[in-house]
Amino acid sequence: xxxxxxxxxxxxxxxxxxxxxxxxxxxxxxxxxxxxxxxxxxxxxxxxxxxxxxxxxxxxxxxxxxxxxxxxxxxxxxxxxxxxxxxxxxxxxxxxxxxxxxxxxxxxxxxxxxxxxxxxxxxxxxxxxxxxxxxxxxxxxxxxxxxxxxxxxxxxxxxxxxxxxxxxxxxxxxxxxxxxxxxxxxxxxxxxxxxxxxxxxxxxxxxxxxxxxxxxxxxxxxxxxxxxxxxxxxxxxxxxxxxxxxxxxxxxxxxxxxxxxxxxxxxxxxxxxxxxxxxxxxxxxxxxxxxxxxxxxxxxxxxxxxxxxxxxxxxxxxxxxxxxxxxxxxxxxxxxxxxxxxxxxxxxxxxxxxxxxxxxxxxxxxxxxxxxxxxxxxxxxxxxxxxxxxxxxxxxxxxxxxxxxxxxxxxxxxxxxxxxx
Amino acid sequence: xxxxxxxxxxxxxxxxxxxxxxxxxxxxxxxxxxxxxxxxxxxxxxxxxxxxxxxxxxxxxxxxxxxxxxxxxxxxxxxxxxxxxxxxxxxxxxxxxxxxxxxxxxxxxxxxxxxxxxxxxxxxxxxxxxxxxxxxxxxxxxxxxxxxxxxxxxxxxxxxxxxxxxxxxxxxxxxxxxxxxxxxxxxxxxxxxxxxxxxxxxxxxxxxxxxxxxxxxxxxxxxxxxxxxxxxxxxxxxxxxxxxxxxxxxxxxxx
Amino acid sequence: xxxxxxxxxxxxxxxxxxxxxxxxxxxxxxxxxxxxxxxxxxxxxxxxxxxxxxxxxxxxxxxxxxxxxxxxxxxxxxxxxxxxxxxxxxxxxxxxxxxxxxxxxxxxxxxxxxxxxxxxxxxxxxxxxxxxxxxxxxxxxxxxxxxxxxxxxxxxxxxxxxxxxxxxxxxxxxxxxxxxxxxxxxxxxxxxxxxxxxxxxxxxxxxxxxxxxxxxxxxxxxxxx
Numbered sequence: 001x002x003x004x005x006x007x008x009x010x011x012x013x014x015x016x017x018x019x020x021x022x023x024x025x026x027x028x029x030x031x032x033x034x035x036x037x038x039x040x041x042x043x044x045x046x047x048x049x050x051x052x053x054x055x056x057x058x059x060x061x062x063x064x065x066x067x068x069x070x071x072x073x074x075x076x077x078x079x080x081x082x083x084x085x086x087x088x089x090x091x092x093x094x095x096x097x098x099x100x101x102x103x104x105x106x107x108x109x110x111x112x113x114x115x116x117x118x119x120x121x122x123x124x125x126x127x128x129x130x131x132x133x134x135x136x137x138x139x140x141x142x143x144x145x146x147x148x149x150x151x152x153x154x155x156x157x158x159x160x161x162x163x164x165x166x167x168x169x170x171x172x173x174x175x176x177x178x179x180x181x182x183x184x185x186x187x188x189x190x191x192x193x194x195x196x197x198x199x200x201x202x203x204x205x206x207x208x209x210x211x212x213x214x215x216x217x218x219x220x221x222x223x224x225x226x227x228x229x230x231x232x233x234x235x236x237x238x239x240x241x242x243x244x245x246x247x248x249x250x251x252x253x254x255x256x257x258x259x260x261x262x263x264x265x266x267x268x269x270x271x272x273x274x275x276x277x278x279x280x281x282x283x284x285x286x287x288x289x290x291x292x293x294x295x296x297x298x299x300x301x302x303x304x305x306x307x308x309x310x311x312x313x314x315x316x317x318x319x320x321x322x323x324x325x326x327x328x329x330x331x332x333x334x335x336x337x338x339x340x341x342x343x344x345x346x347x348x349x350x351x352x353x354x355x356x357x358x359x360x361x362x363x364x365x366x367x368x369x370x371x372x373x374x375x376x377x378x379x380x381x382x383x384x385x386x387x388x389x390x391x392x393x394x395x396x397x398x399x400x401x402x403x404x405x406x407x408x409x410x411x412x413x414x415x416x417x418x419x420x421x
Numbered sequence: 422x423x424x425x426x427x428x429x430x431x432x433x434x435x436x437x438x439x440x441x442x443x444x445x446x447x448x449x450x451x452x453x454x455x456x457x458x459x460x461x462x463x464x465x466x467x468x469x470x471x472x473x474x475x476x477x478x479x480x481x482x483x484x485x486x487x488x489x490x491x492x493x494x495x496x497x498x499x500x501x502x503x504x505x506x507x508x509x510x511x512x513x514x515x516x517x518x519x520x521x522x523x524x525x526x527x528x529x530x531x532x533x534x535x536x537x538x539x540x541x542x543x544x545x546x547x548x549x550x551x552x553x554x555x556x557x558x559x560x561x562x563x564x565x566x567x568x569x570x571x572x573x574x575x576x577x578x579x580x581x582x583x584x585x586x587x588x589x590x591x592x593x594x595x596x597x598x599x600x601x602x603x604x605x606x607x608x609x610x611x612x613x614x615x616x617x618x619x620x621x622x623x624x625x626x627x628x629x630x631x632x633x634x635x636x637x638x639x640x641x642x643x644x645x646x647x648x649x650x651x652x653x654x655x656x657x658x659x660x661x662x663x664x665x666x667x668x669x670x671x672x673x674x675x676x
Numbered sequence: 677x678x679x680x681x682x683x684x685x686x687x688x689x690x691x692x693x694x695x696x697x698x699x700x701x702x703x704x705x706x707x708x709x710x711x712x713x714x715x716x717x718x719x720x721x722x723x724x725x726x727x728x729x730x731x732x733x734x735x736x737x738x739x740x741x742x743x744x745x746x747x748x749x750x751x752x753x754x755x756x757x758x759x760x761x762x763x764x765x766x767x768x769x770x771x772x773x774x775x776x777x778x779x780x781x782x783x784x785x786x787x788x789x790x791x792x793x794x795x796x797x798x799x800x801x802x803x804x805x806x807x808x809x810x811x812x813x814x815x816x817x818x819x820x821x822x823x824x825x826x827x828x829x830x831x832x833x834x835x836x837x838x839x840x841x842x843x844x845x846x847x848x849x850x851x852x853x854x855x856x857x858x859x860x861x862x863x864x865x866x867x868x869x870x871x872x873x874x875x876x877x878x879x880x881x882x883x884x885x886x887x888x889x890x891x892x893x894x895x896x897x898x899x900x901x
Contacts, residue, residue, distance in 0.1 A: 023663055089662060114662040188493045188661075220846075229497040231850050234884055236497075239742025241785070241796040243838040243883065244848020252843045256789055257744045347565055364561075364656075365568045366609010388660045389606075391613040409660070487831075489853055492882070499853050499882040501831070589770060589813065634724070634767030641771065641807060670831055 025116040025190040028156040029109040031096055035077035038097040039104055044138045045069045045080065048125060048146060051169050051419050056162035057152065061110075062088040066171060066418035067148070070205040073279050081206050082106055084165075085415035089114045090390065092411035093121055094206050103135050110152060113189045113409055120159050123150035128166075171418040176397075177284055177404025178413045180209035181386050182228055183272070186408045187236060187261055194236070194260035196226040198267050198275045204282060208414030211284025212276070213321070213385075213406055216269055216298055217291050223251040224269035224298055228290065236261060247291075269298065273305040277312055285318045286343060286406070289327040295320070299340050306339065319343045319358060328354065343383070348375060356380070360406070363387040363396065372401045387413075466638035466675040469593040469628040471539035471549025471581040474512035482508045482640060484673025486524060491665040494657045502526065502653060506673060516540050520551065529559030531652055539581070547583035552576070557652035571655045573604040575621065595626040599648050606655070622648025622664050628671060637674060644669040725766040725900040727774075729872065731893030732759050737783040738877075739886040747787030747794055756781020756799070758889045760876075762806065770813035776804045776830060776856070780878060782885045794842035800880055800887075801837065804856055806830030821861075828858040834880035852883035862895060870895035 037045065052065050066085045071078050084093035095108030104125035111118040127136040128145045136146065146167040151159035184200035184207055185191045191207075193199035196215055204212050215228040225246075229235065232242050232249075238259045242249065249258075254266050267275075269287070276282050287298060302318050309316040322328050323345045331342060331354070343358035344351035348371055351359045359375045360383040361368060372382050385406035387393055393409070396402060397416040407413045468482045487501040504524045511519045522533040535553030542548055558572035579597040586592050599621040605614045628642030646667040650659055659665070737754035758781070764774030779801050786795040807829055812822035834854045840846045858876035865871055872893040879886040 090660075112662075114660055116663065188496070231497060232848075233497045233850065233882070235492055239740065239884060240744050241742070241783070241798045241838050242840060242846075242848070243798075243836050243850035244846075248846050248848045249840075250843060253840065253846065256746050257794065257840070257842065259744070345565075362566060364566065364608050364658075366607075367611050368609060389613070389658050390660070391615075392606075392608065392611070395611055395613065489881075501853055587813070590809075629771075631771055632769040633771050633773075634769060639771065 023116055023190060025111060025118050027109055027111075027192045028118055028120050029094075029107065031094075031108070032099070033072075033079055034096070034099050035074070035079050037078075037080040038099045039101075040069075040080060040082075040097045041138060044104065044125070044136070045082075047138070047140060048082070048148075049171055050146075050167050051171060052146075052148065052165035053168050054163075054165055056149070056164040060088070060152075060161075061086040061091055061163070064168065064419060065165060066415055067165070068171065068208070068414070068418065071281060072202055072205070073281075082108075083206050083208060083411075083414075084110075085208055085411045085418065087390075087412070087415050087419070088112070089117070090409045090412045091117075092207065095121065095123065106148075106150075113185070113191075113411065116190060117154075119153045119155055119157070121150065121152045121163070122159050123148050123163065123165075169421075172420045174400075174417075174420070175403075176417045177211050177381075177383060178209050178410050178417060179211045179213055179284065179286060179383065179385075179404055179406040180204045180207060180410040181213050181406055181408045183212050183214045183226065184209065185410065189408060192262070194262040194264050196228055196267070197260050197262070197264040198271060199262070199264055201272060201275045201282075202279050204410070205280055208410040209282065211282055211286065211317075211404075213286040213288055214269075214272055215288045215290045217246055218293065218297075219249060219251040219254060220247060221250045221252075222297065224301060225251070225254070226267050226269065226272050232258065234261075238263070269301050270305075273301065273308075273318065277305065277309055277314055277316065283315050283317065284404075285316065286321050287319065288321045289323060289330070292326045293330065295327075295330040295334055299334055303339055317341065321345065321360070322354070322356070345385070351375070351380070352378065358383060360385055363392065363405075367396065367399055367401065369399070369401060376401075376403075465589075465591060465630065467591060467593075467630045468508045468510065468640050468673060468675060469581070469595065469626065469642065470583040470591045470630055471537070471547045471593065472541070472583065473514070473516050473518040473537070473539050474510055476512040476514055478512050480510050481676040482506075482673040483676060484640065484671070486644075487670040487672075488651070488653055489668045490654065491667060493661060493665055494654055494659055501670070504531075504653065506671070508673065510537075520553065522553075522555075526653065528561055529557065529653060529655065531555055531557040533577075535577070539583075545585040547581075549581040549583070551579040551581065553579070555652075557655070559652070559655050561656055567656065569606070569608045569656060571604070571606040573652065573655075574602040575652070576600045576602055577624075590629060590631045593626070593628045593630065593642075595624075595628075597624040597626070598622075599624060599646070601650065604650075606658075621650055622646060624648070626671070630675070633674075640671060640673040640675060642671040644671055723900045724768060725897050727764045727766055727772075727895060727897050729762045729764070729893045729895040730760065731872070731874065731891040732757060733889060733891035734758075735780050735782075735878075735887045735889040737781075737886070738888045739884060741783055741785075743785050743787065744794075746789055747785075748789075750785055750787035752783065752785045754783050756783075756887070758887070758891060760874075760889075760891055760893065762893075764806070764808060770809050772808040774806050774808070776802060776806045778802060780887055780889060782836075782887055789842065792842065794840070796841075797839045798885065799837050800852075800878065800883075800885055801835040802832065802854070802856065802878060802880075803835065804830035804832035804854075806856070824862050826860050826862065828860065828874075828876075829856065831855045834878070834883065834885070836880055836883045836885060850883060852880040852885070854878070854880040854882070860893070868897045870897075 068083050071080045082095040090113035093110045095106040098105040098107050106123045125136045126133045126147050128147050149164040152163045153159035182195035184204040187195045214226050217227045227246050319341045321343045342356045344356040345360050358381045363384045381403045383404040384402050388408050390412050394416050405413045474480050484506050486504045486506045489501045504526045507523045509521045518537050520535045520537050524531040533553050533555035537551040539549030555575045560570040561567035577597045581595040583593045601619050601621045603616050624646040626644040630640050633639040647664045651667050735756045735758040743750050760778035762776040764772050766772050782798040784797040810826040834852045836850045856878050860872045860874035862870045862872040872895050874891045876889045
């Protein structure tokens with residue numbers, strides 16, 4: 001009897017251990033990344049953007065979605081992608097035009113960020129003319145409605161389930177900043193690229209972001225790099241044995257021996273801003289001050305890339321974020337504060353006293369409607385951070401007071417913003 | 422963990438061999454007056470072991486539960502968060518008893534009440550079933566950081582098996598389902614409510630109860646909760662729709 | 677938040693300590709009130725013993741190990757020589773409690789980056805609260821195998837230490853929560869001295885460092901009352 005109890009206990013523990021899952025969400029689709037837009041010429045892309053009603057696929061993706069085109073630049077080449085933002089479980093689609101198809105065909109995948117649900121998608125863009133579905137040629141007659149329909153699947157399985165989207169109205173055009181935390185999103189959300197990597201910066205727009213927040217630290221030899229945590233740890237990097245503060249290591253040591261969890265190198269701040277300007281359409285970069293000490297190197301880089309953006313005719317703001325009194329002290333110690341726009345996360349008096357252009361309180365303080373309206377009346381832009389809870393995102397967007405939301409879940413911020421009427 | 426399992430299995434084999442010899446234990450019962458004398462039919466002090474207190478009698482324990490935070494929520498900060506843990510039970514009938522529990526970390530607390538039914542199925546083995554209803558609440562007011570409150574209701578149907586390993590050591594294994602009934606979260610003057618019933622996760626508890634020093638008994642155990650939401654981490658606003666692992670170390674003095 | 681947590685820990689410790697002291701004094705009062713027989717029973721409790729053990733042996737790093745892909749001609753070592761120091765309180769029942777620390781090599785590797793050698797060495801210092809139980813207590817004598825065998829489990833902090841020699845030397849530490857499990861066989865030498873063999877699993881969970889150790893331990897009972 002006694003041994004059976006021990007065995008039962010052992011089996012229970014083994015069973016429990018076996019039940020624990022290692023979560024992963026590999027992208028089931030390999031993008032061709034063909035430069036250009038193929039059949040999806042500018043007029044087609046422009047007319048396709050909007051809020052669509054969902055008929056087939058409501059259970060999985062909700063009753064309406066928002067379609068938005070984005071692009072990635074690579075030298076003279078521009079590659080276009082379609083994103084679909086859903087209101088269910090922070091769902092999104094990433095699609096590209098099928099260059100081999102005769103019609104307007106989109107291939108890609110869907111994913112829900114709160115869990116590991118994902119799958120392949122193949123959609124066709126058509127127009128409903130007099131109640132009959134016809135191929136879309138880029139011209140819509142009065143009364144015609146765009147219909148995007150096709151099939152979606154689970155994981156890497158062949159798509160078999162119907163999805164039908166019918167155009168309802170244009171996207172909400174109110175200016176609003178959708179800011180992606182940690183350059184695009186958290187590593188723990190199992191995104192295809194690591195947080196604070198060059199790869200996720202290129203992906204940010206496709207996740208709905210119009211801007212990004214990046215975390216800046218210094219290496220031992222004074223190179224500003226992108227890294228969030230205080231220490232080298234397995235949440236962010238592949239196992240190599242290196243531990244302790246990232247500031248204890250030189251750039252050469254990190255560059256040679258450390259890789260982020262998805263295999264990328266830790267980028268320098270200069271590499272990150274170069275990527276933003278050369279490869280993306282992002283219009284806002286928030287440099288979060290994770291270091292304690294002089295700010296002059298970051299200021300110099302901010303000013304250098306601001307000039308580069310101007311020369312490239314890019315609508316891009318690069319702002320230094322001040323999250324703490326230490327960061328405020330570093331800012332105040334700068335010899336010349338000209339052309340150094342700042343964002344302050346502290347209280348309203350400190351923000352006004354510093355002459356910051358942006359105030360960014362934590363969302364856990366609530367909507368703070370009076371303070372927000374007062375700051376806006378004083379000419380400041382007001383963002384809230386880091387808001388990931390979908391219901392609260394919906395409430396903050398619908399209250400229409402903030403100018404932007406910083407979130408790990410830019411797809412759901414994009415959804416609630418674009419469908420807002 | 423596998424090492425421990427193997428060890429358990431191998432030692433049980435040894436114990437089996439020992440038992441094949443004449444039953445020394447029965448003959449080595451300590452006489453009345455001896456400090457280790459146990460009167461027949463005496464209940465050992467116990468909180469987790471599935472055995473009802475004598476009807477009308479109370480039993481209590483005070484201790485701490487240490488919960489290790491999952492990396493998905495606290496990221497590089499991995500800590501073992503302590504909560505004061507107070508249990509109270511009262512026998513209602515021979516098999517049925519009331520169970521109450523308070524866990525608190527000052528800024529957040531959990532109050533549970535439940536009914537348990539337990540019976541003896543062999544000389545050493547006991548089984549039990551329980552249904553607990555827990556209300557939790559938390560509030561954080563920190564300048565420039567938090568102006569938040571939240572509360573919720575969860576329910577825990579459970580099954581327990583208890584086994585008297587020796588005269589002085591009792592092993593209890595409990596399996597619980599964790600069900601969410603209600604959740605309300607407020608920041609500033611803005612509140613959201615989730616009131617759909619849903620399965621939150623499961624938990625397995627293994628507890629040893631035994632004398633520790635003098636006549637003082639302790640509960641020492643591990644609870645492995647595998648759940649979507651944990652009330653102790655409400656202020657981190659978990660958005661993952663996947664079960665996270667919350668190991669807990671339980672240590673309680675039975676009063 | 678750290679300040680709040682430490683306050684809670686201290687509150688729990690103080691409260692638990694207070695409760696036990698109260699319970700003890702109450703019990704003694706009750707014993708005194710209920711007559712000389714009961715007093716006799718209480719006075720028979722014990723003995724309480726402080727047991728200190730120190731040991732060493734061989735360790736084997738027994739989980740996955742990451743060597744940077746940029747290194748060529750790599751050489752990895754998973755073996756080390758651990759050292760353990762443990763102080764336990766043996767009350768008058770089966771369950772024992774104490775603290776354990778020590779030092780254990782986890783692994784080391786070296787390789788070439790171009791013409792330059794890179795060397796990495798990883799070790800841990802555990803600081804653990806441990807509980808231990810002999811497999812037999814009321815039955816048998818110290819001659820029985822079951823009384824000499826005991827299992828030990830613990831939890832606490834591992835201080836993970838790394839030393840990198842490449843383009844300079846960097847020594848750094850990171851704390852990690854973790855646990856340990858062990859099984860030991862203790863052989864009595866004299867009234868105060870024992871020798872034990874122990875198989876042990878160290879797991880620094882957050883740092884994903886784990887090692888299996890086999891040690892011979894010198895066990896000494898300096899105080900007993």
